[in-house]
Amino acid sequence: MERQRLPPWHERQRLPNGRELLIRPIRPEDAEPLRAGFPLLQPEEVRQRFAYTMGELTPELAQRFTRVSPRSEFALVAAEPLPPGEALIGAVARVAVDANERDGEFAILVSSHIANMGVGRYLMTRLVKWARSRRLQQLYGEVLESNEAMIALAQSLGFTREAAKTPGLVRMTLDLRELH
Numbered sequence: 001m002e003r004q005r006l007p008p009w010h011e012r013q014r015l016p017n018g019r020e021l022l023i024r025p026i027r028p029e030d031a032e033p034l035r036a037g038f039p040l041l042q043p044e045e046v047r048q049r050f051a052y053t054m055g056e057l058t059p060e061l062a063q064r065f066t067r068v069s070p071r072s073e074f075a076l077v078a079a080e081p082l083p084p085g086e087a088l089i090g091a092v093a094r095v096a097v098d099a100n101e102r103d104g105e106f107a108i109l110v111s112s113h114i115a116n117m118g119v120g121r122y123l124m125t126r127l128v129k130w131a132r133s134r135r136l137q138q139l140y141g142e143v144l145e146s147n148e149a150m151i152a153l154a155q156s157l158g159f160t161r162e163a164a165k166t167p168g169l170v171r172m173t174l175d176l177r178e179l180h
Contacts, residue, residue, distance in 0.1 A: 029085030
């Protein structure tokens with residue numbers, strides 16, 4: 001059987017429920033599918049990612065999320081195995097490198113439709129791999145104290161929990177220098 005060769009950072013994943021996803025870098029064409037899928041998110045999912053609820057993803061914000069700077073950002077989506085712009089997106093994960101060029105801030109949003117199937121864990125491992133390839137010293141993210149699932153996931157991957165400057169948030173930090 002001939003195996004289809006995928007571009008870098010593209011991987012097919014089969015979920016426990018049999019659904020197939022394509023993990024791939026986010027593309028500008030994903031802006032409209034992101035906006036279209038936003039109303040499918042539960043208010044709590046939005047609050048856990050953005051620390052507040054919002055009713056829609058504006059075109060400007062969708063464009064900002066889908067147009068990453070390759071020098072300082074990395075973003076992956078878990079999407080249907082259809083072309084960008086057509087595929088429904090079930091999860092987004094990103095790293096933004098700080099101005100100091102040594103640390104990166106992560107953010108992940110996984111829709112409840114594919115939650116608890118290993119997608120968040122898999123995406124986080126890809127973010128860590130990218131951060132290590134960039135020789136970043138630290139990967140961190142601000143997480144709501146109430147987001148126990150994300151805190152547990154991060155801790156299971158070696159992140160430590162620290163106090164955040166903003167009340168209600170915790171900072172999850174992974175020291176990448178130990179991994180080089």
